[in-house]
Amino acid sequence: MSTTEAILVLEDGRTFRGAAYGAEGETFGEAVFSTGMTGYQETLTDPSYHRQVVVMTAPHVGNTGMNDEDPESSRIWVSGYVVRDPARVPSNWRSQRSLDDALREQGVVGISGVDTRALTRHLRERGAMRVGISTTETDPEALLERVRASGEMAGTELSGEVSTTEAYVVPAVGEKVATVAAVDLGIKTNTPRMMSERGIEVHVLPATASIEDVLAVDPDGLFFSNGPGDPAATTSQVELLQDALSREVPYFGICFGNQLFGRALGFGTYKLKYGHRGINQPVMDRTTGKVEVTAHNHGFAVDAPLEGPTSTPYGEATVSHVCLNDDVVEGLELRDADGNLKSFSVQYHPEAAAGPHDAAYLFDRFLDLIHQNKKA
Incomplete structure (x- = not known):
């Protein structure tokens, strides 16, 4: 598991800290949450999630790894990925690589170790909003400025x-x-x-x-x-x-x-x-x-x-x-x-x-x- 620190900043200023998951770097998108207990591979490869940062409400993600049979498209489309407790080792007879490896290979920036229950409740109360995840920025205020300068989903043809x-x-x-x-x-x-x-x-x-x-x-x-x-x-x-x-x-x-x-x-x-x-x-x-x-x-x-x-x-x-x-x-x-x-x-x-x-x-x-x- 990564020891690189990461921060997540919502456009209203709410900040969460965790560890890098997947690729390191910086990403922006609309923060949304998915309540599915399974099917994360299909979610990640669904083109409808283009420009969205997906928060998984299920606490354990990545248990069955990734395979080449279940993708819904040719690539991962989410802009970012937020999980609470990622699987340390995938365990499934169809698994060909770990979720962490797949995210890293495709350049998808994520964050783990986040209180996804608190984050989900915040989004339910305040609504979906823009968000940024970064493993390179340590100042939440600086990242917040870039979040607020990023594009919104409303009015966008994708x-x-x-x-x-x-x-x-x-x-x-x-x-x-x-x-x-x-x-x-x-x-x-x-x-x-x-x-x-x-x-x-x-x-x-x-x-x-x-x-x-x-x-x-x-x-x-x-x-x-x-x-x-x-x-x-x-x-x-x-x-x-x-x-x-x-x-x-x-x-x-x-x-x-x-x-x-x-x-x-x-x-x-x-x-x-x-x-x-x-x-x-x-x-x-x-x-x-x-x-x-x-x-x-x-x-x-x-x-x-x-x-x-x-x-x-x-x-x-x-x-x-x-x-x-x-x-x-x-x-x-x-x-x-x-x-x-x-x-x-x-x-x-x-x-x-x-x-x-x-x-x-x-x-x-x-x-x-x-x-x-x-x-x-």
Whole structure:
């Protein structure tokens, strides 16, 4: 374990001291906390955490090491990492390196030995805020100045920084039954994998894709992925989605894709005080009455009425899913005048590779929607 000292300074001046974990140096980002007890490798490699410093509420992190099978992308995306008690030696038959080594190899600055319970309570009370971690600066006031000079998450468009630069295809497993154009706004590896397992050929397109790029795939459906940044700062993808909806292309969106769906339908979005992050969030599917335990990673949400339909140029929109902790909108549906489903989205992650898998049925719902649209 490192003996190099490190400091963490929040933008309101609250300071924590600990030891260097991962790479040494200095980093800045938005401080957020994740309540997942497992799945840290999937969290670290989720592009939605771009420019965020993740505080792990679980006290022991790194016990199972790191492997080459579980990453959700080609790299670690978090800006910084905060843990209380890192594993001294990883123990798992699939482990290929320690978490500490992986962070160091990829230049991710972290801090250990921090009272993460106190830090989490502070963020819950004061809200997510900018933060800096440094192993080179010993003066908290000097680091605080740089924290306050760093960029904020609100008003920032980030999907272009995490998206693929070239289109690629994930072939269907077994018999091909449909083609989907998936716009990569920070897509996770498991998302096209879950579609391909259902016989869908997935054409993953860059965030800069136009409606012409989408139509060139001759898709049976359109998908928008998860991703980082403020949905209010994103306009081109909203216009693309509105064009697709006007052409009656079935749509499914996850996380950022839910927020952009909301904006395409005319709803606003807003920043949550401290967001939802973890793999233990209760959500009710109001179309079935079923309560699911779900994985979340979002700091923004859709501002839509929880009761009753809203008329849009594309059909009647309703809130289909709601978080049982705080009534945040967790899903939207779009139906035609006869009540038939046309498009839908969810704010949480049915593709969560680390689990839970309660919401995997949503990929089946998307395929059913595609089949129904083909028959119409």
